[in-house]
Amino acid sequence: MQDRLQPGGENLLFLTDDQLLQGIELLFFAYRNFTSDPDRILENYTYGRAHHRAIHFIHRRPGTTVNALLDILGVTKQSLNRVLRQLIDDGLVESKVGVRDRRERHLYLTAAGQALESDLSSTQRKRLRAAYKEAGPDAVHGFRKVLENIMDPSMRQHVKKLVKD
Amino acid sequence: MQDRLQPGGENLLFLTDDQLLQGIELLFFAYRNFTSDPDRILENYTYGRAHHRAIHFIHRRPGTTVNALLDILGVTKQSLNRVLRQLIDDGLVESKVGVRDRRERHLYLTAAGQALESDLSSTQRKRLRAAYKEAGPDAVHGFRKVLENIMDPSMRQHVKKLVKD
DNA sequence: CTTGGAAAGTCAACAAGACTGACATAAATT
DNA sequence: AATTTATGTCAGTCTTGTTGACTTTCCAAG
Numbered sequence: 001m002q003d004r005l006q007p008g009g010e011n012l013l014f015l016t017d018d019q020l021l022q023g024i025e026l027l028f029f030a031y032r033n034f035t036s037d038p039d040r041i042l043e044n045y046t047y048g049r050a051h052h053r054a055i056h057f058i059h060r061r062p063g064t065t066v067n068a069l070l071d072i073l074g075v076t077k078q079s080l081n082r083v084l085r086q087l088i089d090d091g092l093v094e095s096k097v098g099v100r101d102r103r104e105r106h107l108y109l110t111a112a113g114q115a116l117e118s119d120l121s122s123t124q125r126k127r128l129r130a131a132y133k134e135a136g137p138d139a140v141h142g143f144r145k146v147l148e149n150i151m152d153p154s155m156r157q158h159v160k161k162l163v164k165d
Numbered sequence: 166m167q168d169r170l171q172p173g174g175e176n177l178l179f180l181t182d183d184q185l186l187q188g189i190e191l192l193f194f195a196y197r198n199f200t201s202d203p204d205r206i207l208e209n210y211t212y213g214r215a216h217h218r219a220i221h222f223i224h225r226r227p228g229t230t231v232n233a234l235l236d237i238l239g240v241t242k243q244s245l246n247r248v249l250r251q252l253i254d255d256g257l258v259e260s261k262v263g264v265r266d267r268r269e270r271h272l273y274l275t276a277a278g279q280a281l282e283s284d285l286s287s288t289q290r291k292r293l294r295a296a297y298k299e300a301g302p303d304a305v306h307g308f309r310k311v312l313e314n315i316m317d318p319s320m321r322q323h324v325k326k327l328v329k330d
Numbered sequence: 331c332t333t334g335g336a337a338a339g340t341c342a343a344c345a346a347g348a349c350t351g352a353c354a355t356a357a358a359t360t
Numbered sequence: 361a362a363t364t365t366a367t368g369t370c371a372g373t374c375t376t377g378t379t380g381a382c383t384t385t386c387c388a389a390g
Binding site: 017026060129131143155 | 180192194198225286297299302308309311313315317324325
């Protein structure tokens with residue numbers, strides 16, 4: 001928009017402090033709206049955003065262990081345990097003792113868990129799909145690139161990429 | 166990356182559910198890392214993220230009223246009031262009675278408030294600047310475009326744009 | 331000029347979800 | 361046999377959000 005090419009010079013207007021502050025605000029508002037859809041659904045349950053996060057990552061990484069989940073979510077085990085206990089008690093998550101290492105608990109969504117995941121996820125996918133569609137593939141590529149750069153390098157491995165067979 | 170042009174067809178691979186789920190995870194991780202820098206600074210104070218948000222928006226919109234801030238932050242006045250009271254008591258924020266409407270309180274950062282704002286902001290600007298720089302202007306444009314599309318239309322007005330004189 | 335309502339501030343109680351610290355159990359590893 | 365690892369649990373604290381009730385200030389309409 002405002003960052004046109006300077007005549008005969010390099011365009012660095014997108015690095016001004018004002019542009020950066022706008023980016024900070026964009027992230028703040030977009031993220032809040034983005035999480036508001038599932039939050040509304042969760043109001044009908046005794047669950048919150050913490051449950052949503054656990055459900056999302058168990059869905060994406062079925063069979064993941066508690067420790068791996070702790071690593072991804074970056075919370076304490078006490079905090080995660082409270083969430084998992086509720087989800088297991090309510091029959092949304094199944095915890096299976098590891099075969100190779102029986103200390104480990106491998107986590108899976110039950111049918112009910114998958115149903116809730118689908119509900120929560122579909123609102124966010126819908127919002128993101130509309131945003132992607134309107135912006136176009138090039139913009140989406142830029143969006144992903146900048147987000148990846150914002151992330152700590154050590155966390156980038158946690159974004160699960162589709163593996164082509 | 167994975168979304169190459171299909172031979173003779175339209176490229177809609179960036180709209181697959183898997184791509185969308187990756188986008189959801191990118192947003193989650195990037196946003197968390199993005200807020201972790203100021204969070205670390207705030208640990209040295211009795212402040213949290215709520216104080217940071219108030220400081221940020223008072224900095225960007227000096228003289229804004231409590232009501233306008235409530236609209237932007239989307240919290241209850243009781244919640245905001247607790248935060249503002251601390252910041253005012255600690256001499257980081259100044260509350261001035263409105264001239265035209267003396268019920269209104271206009272909020273400003275004091276010198277100390279500006280100092281903390283600068284500390285908090287600089288960590289995020291640094292992270293974002295590096296991310297922008299590496300991704301390039303086109304990617305930044307796409308990043309902003311998608312974030313704007315993700316936002317509720319009614320919130321877009323709240324992202325303060327630089328006014329060219 | 332009175333009064334209704336808006337803006338702001340305050341008090342109290344509560345809940346979610348994060349935290350720390352301490353401790354328990356089972357299983358794998360050394 | 362001793363130690364480490366993975367997990368689970370209890371207890372208490374903190375931040376930050378919530379609702380509800382109430383007061384003060386003060387603009388503006390009748």
